[in-house]
Amino acid sequence: MSEELLITKNNNDNQLIDDSKNIGYVEETFPPELVYILKEMCSRVNADYELINFKEDKWYWKYEWTIDQQNDFKDWLTNLLKKDKKVRNVIMAFPSLKKYEGTANMFILNYGWRTIKTDKT
Numbered sequence: 536m537s538e539e540l541l542i543t544k545n546n547n548d549n550q551l552i553d554d555s556k557n558i559g560y561v562e563e564t565f566p567p568e569l570v571y572i573l574k575e576m577c578s579r580v581n582a583d584y585e586l587i588n589f590k591e592d593k594w595y596w597k598y599e600w601t602i603d604q605q606n607d608f609k610d611w612l613t614n615l616l617k618k619d620k621k622v623r624n625v626i627m628a629f630p631s632l633k634k635y636e637g638t639a640n641m642f643i644l645n646y647g648w649r650t651i652k653t654d655k656t
Contacts, residue, residue: 565589568625572612572642579608580648598648605643605650612639 577584
């Protein structure tokens with residue numbers, strides 16, 4: 536891996552951020568099942584997974600998604616929990632068939648992007 540310093544612009548406050556500290560952090564720290572979920576969540580808002588500093592407080596406030604995007608992700612995560620035992624064991628403290636959607640809701644509540652409020656006129 537290159538030792539070069541990666542600098543990116545934070546979309547929300549136009550500050551420069553040293554993202555070289557983030558490279559490989561998630562893969563070394565989190566189970567692959569959680570990395571898979573985070574990558575999918577990033578793809579839903581066109582976020583570059585490699586440039587998100589997951590060590591930063593409130594990293595999940597850097598992007599936004601609509602209610603429809605959030606619900607679509609919740610359905611995807613709920614289905615993933617239903618069919619993948621490894622994901623269940625990583626995400627759920629006490630895996631239960633009745634708790635898949637609730638677990639997806641809690642994941643979004645804790646780590647989901649900010650929700651864009653839109654007026655339906």
